[in-house]
Amino acid sequence: MERQQFEAAVERHQRRVFTLAWYLLSDREEAEDVTQEVLIRMWRGGSRVAPERLEAWLLRVTRNASYDRLRSRRSAARVFAMDPAPEAAPGVVADGPDPERVVGGFEMRRQLCAALGELREPAKSIVILREIQGLSYQQIAEVLELPLSTVRVSLHRGRRRLRGLLREVYPHVSVS
């Protein structure tokens, strides 16, 4: 991959990569490490990937790298018999002035991110890619190398699970 192509690809894809890593790991520093690792892998091996498939490749590599870290983290937690330290969720970090975040949305988002962490794969990745990152079913199928029907069913299953977990967080939801 030429230098200029690489620079442009970094600009175009860094947000997607970092966001996915952060929501999967719920740990900003680890997400930074994964992002760096993935983008360097793009420099070394991105030329083998067709440009139209680069984003899917990057997100797949990001997901795999994130799960490698999650596995290491779980192993470490088992060895040292301690729970992973609670980290600031990616959805509740103050990027700038956001009244909703300050008033009531902050706690709701924290609960939402915690509930996301309860989902199993592939539902968790699919919910993040679809609802937070806005990918189409087709794009998600390409990233996760799954059939479209599996993507659709897993998305609905994941959101149904979230509904069960978050019922108490949305007491204001009433029926008109």
Added chain:
Amino acid sequence: MSRSAEGSSCDTVLELLEAFVDRDLGPGEERMVAEHLDECRACRREHRLALEIRSSLRSLPEHDAPAKVLWAVRMTARDQGSRGALGTRLLRWTRRPASAFATAALALAVAVAALVWWQRPEPRPSLDDPEIARAARETRFALALVGELGRRAALDEVLGRRVVAPTVEGLTDALREHLGSERPEVESTEREDKTEKGATG
């Protein structure tokens, strides 16, 4: 479990609710769920909750990677720039199975070609008789010339230095002894020299 007038159960509707929210249902199922929601308060609440959660998920922000991460990535790419060019591509090419096979075949072909070239018969000179005869004549002439030169050189050496020069020297000495003081050219010359020295002195 409630059942609407058309007979759709809450379980069935709740199963389809997320697909209904995403409008992923066919026309028949969509109409069935919509009619059930019109009649069932509990499922209507679930529907509202599903909409709310989806909306909340979609409001979660995406984040740019920190500048320090991007800087580190660019520095790493710059450091590995030379390797990322030709060397890495060649290395990568040889690592591919098909490329490895092609490389092995090429190396084998080169080795076979080198072996064949190395084992080729030596070319023999093709000279005809007139050329051989001419070369023999030229060789004889050259040898004769060298011999004549050598002979002359030896003759000069023998005659010139060892015969002629000592002979001439001996003859000169004998003539000098024989003549004694009767050497008019020499005497006159010596006298003139002495006269000139007396005049100047």
